[in-house]
Amino acid sequence: MINFKQADKIFSINNSCKFIEDFDGFIIDKTDILFERRIVEEALGREFDSDLKAFLAWAERIECGEIVSPSRFIDLNYYQDSNKDLNPKYINLLIHYILHGQYEGRSPNKLLKVEWICSNYNINSTHGLVNLCNAISRNGPFKSAPSLSFPAFFDSSEKEKNRSFYGVIGDLFRDKFSIFDSESEILKSINRISEIEPQIKKFDPNRSYSMMPFNVDSYSYLIKLRNLIGSADVLIFRDAINYGGADVVLKFLYNFTKTNNNKSVVRIISIGPIDMDVLLKHGIDKNDVVELGNLKIPQYLYDDMIFDIVIGSQAKKVYNLNCGPLWSATKTYGKIFKTKFKLYGFMFCDDRDKLGNVDGYPSRYLLTAINYLDQIYLDSLYLLENIKNRSIFTSEVQKKFVVFNTPVNSFELKPKVFSNVNKRKKICWAGRFDRQKRPDILIQIAKELNECDIEVWGSTMLDTEDYPFQSAKNIELMGMFSNIEELLVRDYDLVLFTSEWEGVPTIIFEFMKLRVPIVASKVGGVSEVLSGKLLVSNFEKIDEYVSLVRSIFSDYDAVLKVCLAEYKSVFSARTVEKFNNIMLEGSDL
Amino acid sequence: VSNTVRGIQVIVTAHKEGVLLYQTIKSAEVAIKEAYSRYPAIEISKIIYLDNPDKLTLKIGNDIAKYLGWNVIIGDNKDPGQSRMKASDHSSFAHIALLDGDDLWSFNWLSNSIKVLMDNNFNNKIILHPEYNYIFEGANLLVKQGDPTSSSFDLEYFRFGNYWDALSIFDKSIFEVCPYIKNDSEIGLGHEDFTWSQLTYLNNFEHKLVKGTVHFKRKRERSVSFEVNNIKSRAAITDFNYYKYFK
Numbered sequence: 001m002i003n004f005k006q007a008d009k010i011f012s013i014n015n016s017c018k019f020i021e022d023f024d025g026f027i028i029d030k031t032d033i034l035f036e037r038r039i040v041e042e043a044l045g046r047e048f049d050s051d052l053k054a055f056l057a058w059a060e061r062i063e064c065g066e067i068v069s070p071s072r073f074i075d076l077n078y079y080q081d082s083n084k085d086l087n088p089k090y091i092n093l094l095i096h097y098i099l100h101g102q103y104e105g106r107s108p109n110k111l112l113k114v115e116w117i118c119s120n121y122n123i124n125s126t127h128g129l130v131n132l133c134n135a136i137s138r139n140g141p142f143k144s145a146p147s148l149s150f151p152a153f154f155d156s157s158e159k160e161k162n163r164s165f166y167g168v169i170g171d172l173f174r175d176k177f178s179i180f181d182s183e184s185e186i187l188k189s190i191n192r193i194s195e196i197e198p199q200i201k202k203f204d205p206n207r208s209y210s211m212m213p214f215n216v217d218s219y220s221y222l223i224k225l226r227n228l229i230g231s232a233d234v235l236i237f238r239d240a241i242n243y244g245g246a247d248v249v250l251k252f253l254y255n256f257t258k259t260n261n262n263k264s265v266v267r268i269i270s271i272g273p274i275d276m277d278v279l280l281k282h283g284i285d286k287n288d289v290v291e292l293g294n295l296k297i298p299q300y301l302y303d304d305m306i307f308d309i310v311i312g313s314q315a316k317k318v319y320n321l322n323c324g325p326l327w328s329a330t331k332t333y334g335k336i337f338k339t340k341f342k343l344y345g346f347m348f349c350d351d352r353d354k355l356g357n358v359d360g361y362p363s364r365y366l367l368t369a370i371n372y373l374d375q376i377y378l379d380s381l382y383l384l385e386n387i388k389n390r391s392i393f394t395s396e397v398q399k400k401f402v403v404f405n406t407p408v409n410s411f412e413l414k415p416k417v418f419s420n421v422n423k424r425k426k427i428c429w430a431g432r433f434d435r436q437k438r439p440d441i442l443i444q445i446a447k448e449l450n451e452c453d454i455e456v457w458g459s460t461m462l463d464t465e466d467y468p469f470q471s472a473k474n475i476e477l478m479g480m481f482s483n484i485e486e487l488l489v490r491d492y493d494l495v496l497f498t499s500e501w502e503g504v505p506t507i508i509f510e511f512m513k514l515r516v517p518i519v520a521s522k523v524g525g526v527s528e529v530l531s532g533k534l535l536v537s538n539f540e541k542i543d544e545y546v547s548l549v550r551s552i553f554s555d556y557d558a559v560l561k562v563c564l565a566e567y568k569s570v571f572s573a574r575t576v577e578k579f580n581n582i583m584l585e586g587s588d589l
Numbered sequence: 590v591s592n593t594v595r596g597i598q599v600i601v602t603a604h605k606e607g608v609l610l611y612q613t614i615k616s617a618e619v620a621i622k623e624a625y626s627r628y629p630a631i632e633i634s635k636i637i638y639l640d641n642p643d644k645l646t647l648k649i650g651n652d653i654a655k656y657l658g659w660n661v662i663i664g665d666n667k668d669p670g671q672s673r674m675k676a677s678d679h680s681s682f683a684h685i686a687l688l689d690g691d692d693l694w695s696f697n698w699l700s701n702s703i704k705v706l707m708d709n710n711f712n713n714k715i716i717l718h719p720e721y722n723y724i725f726e727g728a729n730l731l732v733k734q735g736d737p738t739s740s741s742f743d744l745e746y747f748r749f750g751n752y753w754d755a756l757s758i759f760d761k762s763i764f765e766v767c768p769y770i771k772n773d774s775e776i777g778l779g780h781e782d783f784t785w786s787q788l789t790y791l792n793n794f795e796h797k798l799v800k801g802t803v804h805f806k807r808k809r810e811r812s813v814s815f816e817v818n819n820i821k822s823r824a825a826i827t828d829f830n831y832y833k834y835f836k
Binding site: 184185186188189190192193196197199200204207208209210211212213214215216218219222223225226229230231303304307308311312313314332333334335336339340 | 612615616619693695696697701720721723725726729730731732733734735741742743745746748749750752775776777778800801802803805821823826830831832833835
């Protein structure tokens with residue numbers, strides 16, 4: 001039986017909306033969850049001047065054995081049908097749901113599948129109202145059942161505000177009520193068709209319900225893209241924006257597109273996080289950059305997300321600057337892309353999987369995507385040769401391959417002046433603490449070269465492995481560097497580079513600015529920019545690195561002279577003008 | 590109003606549905622019987638259009654013609670949209686009611702639709718859709734269709750999904766303004782009904798839901814629509830795909 005204490009509990013949930021405030025206090029702060037006077041008034045055919053009076057009238061009907069659902073959230077007919085252990089003659093179903101049912105994972109209506117929500121969103125609680133509150137406070141779209149999708153409700157536009165989660169789900173409940181009215185034509189239709197096609201069952205607890213437009217996930221997740229991106233003339237796609245080599249190219253590509261397409265709208269689309277310091281360093285206007293990560297779009301929708309952006313924005317030129325989701329979408333929708341805009345791709349080097357097999361964008365996508373690309377820019381002859389070995393390309397396709405040189409900002413390579421020739425030699429190593437860069441090899445080299453000090457710049461970015469730098473006493477960890485000036489003042493004598501695989505690493509050009517010899521593993525396109533004499537042919541041969549370093553220090557001035565001459569020649573071959581000319585040729589195709 | 594004779598041409602299109610066609614025709618016969626009982630003055634004519642059918646589907650089509658009085662027409666379009674248009678050329682009436690050879694109508698689809706047509710004086714600008722689609726066999730889902738009069742109706746949905754499939758009732762003269770675009774996997778073009786929904790909306794044809802009606806859509810693993818989905822075709826690009834349309 002209902003008493004005032006129980007009524008108070010219901011109203012305390014409704015009126016204070018404590019649960020809601022706990023999760024941010026917006027959207028339904030004035031909306032009832034368990035008891036809606038309007039719904040009760042409709043059901044009882046009477047109007048009341050207070051919630052309490054409506055509640056008491058409703059309670060009276062309940063005590064008379066009627067089943068009257070008191071809100072859009074809880075469907076007592078459904079609750080009774082799906083919980084045969086509850087006898088409404090002895091148990092008030094609403095009170096049961098509040099006190100017990102929600103904690104036991106029982107669903108208050110057909111459209112809120114508690115167990116599904118818990119597993120899908122990794123929520124530990126089976127508490128029904130908590131799940132609802134999670135849904136409302138969630139900074140992104142939320143599905144209350146596998147068949148239902150809801151839009152992102154937290155958009156600032158009035159349209160989205162008016163279409164609150166609860167409003168939408170409420171509409172669905174009301175629709176459902178009309179479907180399951182015993183006089184409903186829909187129910188009659190289902191019943192009659194089951195006589196022809198028994199696969200359609202009269203009574204089916206597993207039947208799901210949905211309502212357009214909320215029946216497809218892409219609508220719920222991607223609806224915000226239009227406001228975020230808008231129309232654009234040129235799009236440049238990146239996986240993320242950080243201190244990587246592709247982001248150096250981004251800087252030059254962005255400048256080229258801005259200057260070459262006067263008054264055109266250029267948008268850089270980053271799928272993942274953006275390091276704002278990098279934008280600042282590269283002079284990229286943050287208003288031209290869109291980060292999609294905040295939308296929390298699930299990966300299975302990425303192809304559709306890219307499709308919506310490139311078609312929706314009506315871009316005339318789209319640049320894929322090493323962006324996996326755009327490569328994937330090109331594989332899927334390339335036939336359509338080809339008819340709508342010019343598509344340019346950049347690829348840098350093959351990657352490796354955890355077992356050391358060749359992996360990465362060139363191996364995964366290029367052979368399919370090449371048909372849909374207008375040009376494919378590679379930063380090394382090495383990668384071009386690798387790709388050519390993988391297939392037979394017609395002369396028409398071969399014309400699409402262009403090897404470009406990443407520009408190097410002008411830098412005066414003054415001869416280095418040594419302050420103290422008798423000091424301990426100081427070596428620099430800089431890069432990500434990831435498997436590709438082989439910090440483990442550096443540690444072994446350091447242990448052998450105990451007559452030198454080695455300063456290590458960088459941090460873990462892609463992998464999670466810990467490297468025992470402390471096991472080499474002559475290694476000092478320096479943290480990340482954002483500017484070459486930080487390294488210049490350290491007065492290094494030599495740079496070590498130990499990567500297992502590379503294209504043409506742009507960090508090499510930064511190292512050149514240190515005006516010291518660079519001892520590097522001879523991998524990928526490294527030999528296209530560094531003298532063969534200072535390269536280690538087997539990247540894992542510790543002895544070779546050590547003996548090369550020692551021989552350099554035994555004849556340092558002569559080696560340095562040759563190195564500086566080489567660096568000058570590299571710098572003069574890598575100008576912005578040359579890069580722009582290559583891009584211009586491509587864009588004029 | 591494009592035709593003085595009030596009637597509905599029922600058109601069932603099929604190609605390799607085999608025995609499933611029996612159930613489709615059965616549901617159509619039930620709907621036709623219901624419509625006659627409520628609106629005896631409205632004539633209803635019946636066509637099965639077989640597009641490049643397999644032997645079994647052809648035999649079943651011929652049996653249905655022989656025993657149930659359906660007019661069988663055989664074509665070779667290998668495209669559902671083109672088949673529907675070709676079939677409509679044989680229509681006795683302006684208004685056609687389309688049904689795919691493996692789907693089913695609710696008993697009241699024709700009768701409730703005739704009521705709406707009569708209320709609108711058989712207006713040749715309206716296109717009728719069921720209130721719900723029930724997806725069965727490969728799914729178990731009841732979906733309320735897009736209702737242009739609902740507050741939830743959002744044209745931006747057309748960037749992602751189709752509000753209405755081809756199983757509708759309308760005046761065939763609409764094909765003169767908005768013909769089905771042929772599916773073409775070579776250029777990644779499919780979902781002819783999706784494109785048709787968009788183009789008809791853009792051309793100011795009025796899409797209406799018929800209250801209380803359901804279409805039962807069989808989701809099979811092998812069908813033309815499945816193959817189109819599998820190769821990731823998209824509907825043709827229309828104004829609805831462009832962000833600037835919604836500004």
